[in-house]
Amino acid sequence: MLYAVLLVLIPIASFLMARAALAPLQKSYELQQRFVDGASHEMRSPLSVIEGELELALLSIRTPAEYERAMQTALDAVGGLTQLTNDLLLLSRGAGAELKKTYELVDLNDLVRLDIDARASSPVDAARLDVHRGRAAAVLGSPALLARAIANVIDNALKFTPPTGVITVSTAVHDRTCTVTVRDTGIGMDNNDLKHAFDRFWRSDRARSQPGHGIGLSLVQQIVHAHDGRITLTSQVGIGTTVAVNLPLRP
Ligand SMILES: Nc1ncnc2c1ncn2[C@@H]1O[C@H](COP(=O)(O)OP(=O)(O)OP(=O)(O)O)[C@@H](O)[C@H]1O
Ligand SMILES: [Mg+2]
Incomplete structure (x- = not known):
C-alpha cells in the first residue's frame, strides 16, 4: 500500500x-x-x-x-x-x-513640442496635427521613456486615421495630475478591441492593413505604470479614439 x-x-x-x-x-x-x-x-x-x-x-x-x-x-x-x-x-x-532613482523633472509640454517638431519633416503628418499645450506640466520621470510613450500614442493616431482626419494633441494640469490627450478621427475601436489593445502582440482585424506588431501600446502602458500614472482609451468605431495619459504632478 x-x-x-x-x-x-x-x-x-x-x-x-x-x-x-x-x-x-x-x-x-x-x-x-x-x-x-x-x-x-x-x-x-x-x-x-x-x-x-x-x-x-x-x-x-x-x-x-x-x-x-x-x-x-x-x-x-x-x-x-x-x-x-x-x-x-x-x-x-x-x-x-x-529606474525611479534616475528620474528627473520633465515638462510634458516640452516632450510634446519636441515630438511634434520632429514630425515636421512629414508634411502629411504635420498638416493633420492640431496641438494645444496647457500650462507647465512638470512630472518626475525618465525623459526618454516618456518621450517614447507620447510618440507611440501619436504614431498610432496618425497610422489609424485617414489623410483627411485630424489628430488633436493637448496637455492639461488638473488636481495634481498632468494629462496628455491624443484624440483622433480615425478607424476607432469596438469594445473587444478596447479590452485587448494593451495585450502584447494583439492587433485588431481592422488594423491589419497598417504596419505594426502590436507592441507599442503595451510598452506605453508599462512606461505609464512605471511613473505611477494611468492610461485610458475611449473609442467608437468609425468616429475615432481618445488616449489619455495621466501622470502625477511632481511632488
Ligand atoms: N488610435 C487608434 N485607433 C484605432 N485603433 C488603435 C489605435 N491605437 C491602437 N489601436 C489598436 O490597438 C492595437 C494595438 O496597438 P499597438 O500600438 O500596440 O500596435 P500597432 O500600432 O498595431 O503596432 P506597433 O505599435 O507594434 O507598431 C492596434 O493594432 C489597433 O488595433
Ligand atoms: Mg502602435
Whole structure:
C-alpha cells in the first residue's frame, strides 16, 4: 500500500519541485523577451535618423559645416538611443526602484513640442496635427521613456486615421495630475478591441492593413505604470479614439 502511495506521490512531488525550480528561469526569459520586443520596436526610429543623416552626408561632397551638422545629429540620436536602451533595460527588468532613482523633472509640454517638431519633416503628418499645450506640466520621470510613450500614442493616431482626419494633441494640469490627450478621427475601436489593445502582440482585424506588431501600446502602458500614472482609451468605431495619459504632478 505504502509502495503504491509513494509511486503516485514521488512523480507529483518531482514535477512540482521541477516547476518551482524553473519558475525564476521562466520569469527571467519573459523579462529578456520583453526587453528585446521593446528595444527592437523603439530603436527603429533613432536608427533610421542615423542612417538617413549618414547616407545624406555621403551622397556628395559637403562643406565641413554640413558634415559637422550631420555628425552632430547622428551623435544626438546615438545619445538618445543609449539613454533609451538603459531605461528600457531597467523597465523590462521590473527594476522599478532602480529606474525611479534616475528620474528627473520633465515638462510634458516640452516632450510634446519636441515630438511634434520632429514630425515636421512629414508634411502629411504635420498638416493633420492640431496641438494645444496647457500650462507647465512638470512630472518626475525618465525623459526618454516618456518621450517614447507620447510618440507611440501619436504614431498610432496618425497610422489609424485617414489623410483627411485630424489628430488633436493637448496637455492639461488638473488636481495634481498632468494629462496628455491624443484624440483622433480615425478607424476607432469596438469594445473587444478596447479590452485587448494593451495585450502584447494583439492587433485588431481592422488594423491589419497598417504596419505594426502590436507592441507599442503595451510598452506605453508599462512606461505609464512605471511613473505611477494611468492610461485610458475611449473609442467608437468609425468616429475615432481618445488616449489619455495621466501622470502625477511632481511632488
Ligand atoms: N488610435 C487608434 N485607433 C484605432 N485603433 C488603435 C489605435 N491605437 C491602437 N489601436 C489598436 O490597438 C492595437 C494595438 O496597438 P499597438 O500600438 O500596440 O500596435 P500597432 O500600432 O498595431 O503596432 P506597433 O505599435 O507594434 O507598431 C492596434 O493594432 C489597433 O488595433
Ligand atoms: Mg502602435
